[in-house]
Amino acid sequence: MNAFFQASIDGVLMGGVYALAALGISLIFGVMKITNFAHGALITVGMYVTFELYVLLGITPYVALPLVMVTMFVIGYLVQKVFLNPLMGVAGHNQLLLTQGLAIVIENAILVMFSANYQSVSVPGFETAIRLGSITINKPKLVAFLFVAIIAAGIYVLLEKTDLGRAIRATSVQPEGATLMGIVVPRINQIAFGLGIVCAGVAGALLTPTQYIYPTSGNTYSLKCFVIAVFGGLGNIWGAILAGLIIGVVESFSALWLGGSWSELIVYMIFILTLIIKPTGLLGKKG
Amino acid sequence: MKRLNKVLATVLASTMMATMVAGCAAGSGSGAAGGSGSDSKVIKIGSVHPLTGNYAYEAQSIINSQKLAIEEINAAGGITSMGGAKLELVVGDSQASADTGASETERLIAEGCSILTGTFQSGVTLTCMQKAEQNEVPFLVTVSNNVAMFENGFEWCFRIQPNADVFAQDFIEYISAVKTDDIKTAVLIHEDSLTGTDSGDIISENMASTGIELLDRITYSASTSTLSTEVTKLADLKPDLLITIGYFADTSLLVKELNERGIKIKMVCGVANGGISDSKFISDFGDSVENFLDLNYRFNPNSDKTKALLESYKAKYSDDMSVHAVWGYESIYVIADALERAGSSKPEDVRNAMKSTNITEHVLAQSGAITFDTKGENINAAGVLVQIQNGKHVVVYPTEFAESELRYNK
Known part of the structure; x- marks a missing residue:
């Protein structure tokens, strides 16, 4: 029974980070219909930004978070402006290839700048877990989960309650119509891409206390987050969060009952089944 | 047709160019060799x-x-x-x-x-x-x-x-030689690629000959982002000996989870483990990996x-x-x-x-x-047992290569 609770908690906490990273993919797809294959590489960038701030200023990932968010927003904004805006309106595979190419460039740039060595960040007092009877809760993952909740709520408020959010939503529904209403669509695209990349970067930053940082460390999450975004319904923010939590728990339980080797198999089975049974995903609307 | 001709012409031209450049390069190479001696x-x-x-x-x-x-x-x-x-x-x-x-x-x-x-x-x-x-x-x-x-x-x-067979056989041989009577049970945990599975198979087949009971064999994917469920299982089984086969990142993940929950195991021994035998592993985990063993290839110290x-x-x-x-x-x-x-x-x-x-x-x-x-x-390929002692890797078995005596956890 203990193992059951333990697996549930571990799954939900891990799922929170998946959800945040997937939310970025979903947001970008929702607004611009771009499948961002550079997402994993940008998670890695988030990790290295955090690591650099930790080395240079001696601040923990949690203190560094606002700086990481600003940096990642600027990176995302510029990537959209320089690379992706010129490709808006041409066939979709061009953007897909561009983001894949970007991922390779980023990985190798990191390799050149930081070498392939494993780096890590340590947060004082976070080496031991919280104990509740025989259940243990990993502190960095718990804190990450709280931040994920705050940031997801922030993005929700931004999208639903502000003029900027309305402009983003308008652009996602009808870019031409939005243009006619006086919305500068390219700029909205830049902001949306920036926000999506903030999600990736924050997920990366929050992973640093538990994961090693190396030039391809985001790759573990790249495909998984894409699976989660599709499973939740591409473009649907609540779908991404729900799917992230489900995938986290599914992974945890398949490791418990069937063995760790099974967890990836089952995650990708869910992906294939989603595409066959409900291609629009859990909460996605019919396209 | 016109277009095809154009393509053909381009291909031909570039092939010729390439051949010429290659020819020049080869020519200058042999010239230099002839000029400046052998x-x-x-x-x-x-x-x-x-x-x-x-x-x-x-x-x-x-x-x-x-x-x-x-x-x-x-x-x-x-x-x-x-x-x-x-x-x-x-x-x-x-x-x-x-x-x-x-x-x-x-x-x-x-x-x-x-x-x-x-x-x-x-x-x-x-x-x-x-x-x-x-x-x-x-x-x-x-x-x-x-x-x-x-x-x-x-x-x-x-x-x-040494290949995986040699590693696994040496592990069985050495562990039988160095184990103490209070080590009765073991759990084998390994990553599930060819590398981990090969050694894992031999060890689980031959574990009986060491007199230690193998309680469970846990596998995971080396690229996993978490091993918390696997460690939950381990905590329930409470083995005296933990055998781990994996790379650096996944073994580190394993040790982090063990430390976080304060799980102590009498003897931890890797088999060709990419984590335990790495010096970064010691600088990352310090005292908590003191006395960890690894059966691995090594230079003669x-x-x-x-x-x-x-x-x-x-x-x-x-x-x-x-x-x-x-x-x-x-x-x-x-x-x-x-x-x-x-x-x-x-x-x-x-x-x-x-x-x-x-x-x-x-x-x-x-x-x-x-x-x-x-x-x-x-x-003559062979493995040795390496132990982390005072923050350093030392060979402890076989005695021919040993730098220090094997230390046991209380």
Whole structure:
């Protein structure tokens, strides 16, 4: 029974980070219909930004978070402006290839700048877990989960309650119509891409206390987050969060009952089944 | 039709250009050789390793050590039987992929390498070995311990390091010798690629002979982002001995989870574990990994040759030489020895010379010379038990190579 609770908690906490990273993919797809294959590489960038701030200023990932968010927003904004805006309106595979190419460039740039060595960040007092009877809760993952909740709520408020959010939503529904209403669509695209990349970067930053940082460390999450975004319904923010939590728990339980080797198999089975049974995903609307 | 002609013309023109450039290059090369005497002869050694991807760090350390060996040999006058010919390392990046590894192998062969080395990952090594066989160029494995790949009747492939069978058998033998009576139960946890599974199979089959009961065998994917569920299982089983087979990142994940929950295990022993045998592992985990054991390949700690090597590596790369890197270093000396005896850099001559290798002076922790059987495996390859003591890796068994006595947790 203990193992059951333990697996549930571990799954939900891990799922929170998946959800945040997937939310970025979903947001970008929702607004611009771009499948961002550079997402994993940008998670890695988030990790290295955090690591650099930790080395240079001696601040923990949690203190560094606002700086990481600003940096990642600027990176995302510029990537959209320089690379992706010129490709808006041409066939979709061009953007897909561009983001894949970007991922390779980023990985190798990191390799050149930081070498392939494993780096890590340590947060004082976070080496031991919280104990509740025989259940243990990993502190960095718990804190990450709280931040994920705050940031997801922030993005929700931004999208639903502000003029900027309305402009983003308008652009996602009808870019031409939005243009006619006086919305500068390219700029909205830049902001949306920036926000999506903030999600990736924050997920990366929050992973640093538990994961090693190396030039391809985001790759573990790249495909998984894409699976989660599709499973939740591409473009649907609540779908991404729900799917992230489900995938986290599914992974945890398949490791418990069937063995760790099974967890990836089952995650990708869910992906294939989603595409066959409900291609629009859990909460996605019919396209 | 017009368009086709244009395409054809372009292709023809570029082919001609390429041929001309290649011709010029070849011409100037031979001219230089004729002009400045025999010492300009260069023998190319190929090196295919995963320089990008998860194993980039290990790959770079192997290549660093290969370059170090080549510098030493060239500085000492190169291959004397060939008029002081110099060695040159030509590096290929397998990107941790079997397909890329194979195409890089072909590229290095096309560039005129006399022999190839690689690749750190068994799955990739196998496809590279196949390419080497097809092209009749010898291939010396630096690091890859899969057993089956040397059971294919290959005639151009060699391996110095102990394979997974040797590791697993040595583990069973050594652990039977060093275990105490209070170690009654064990759990085996390993990553589920070819590497982990090979050794895992042999250990779980032979565990009974050690008198220790194997409670469970837990597998996971090496690229996993969490091992918390696996550690939950471990906590319930409470084994006296934990056997772990994995790479650096996943083993670190395992130790982090164990530490977080304050789980203490009497004896933790890796089998060719990429984490426990890495010095970064000690600097990351400090006291919590004190007394951890690993059955692994290693340099002979008691030889002066090794001591000098470790120092020069550190001086050159300001990093500790990893155990993997040793195989890159020794591979170059095995090749240089073969070239010296062959007096030729023709792949076939090198292969034939490799077959009669008999190197008694080496840096490896194995009793006896480096010499190959008919399959191409090093007959005397062996593992040693390494323990983390006072923040350092020391060999504790067999006694021939031991630097210190094995310490037991209370």
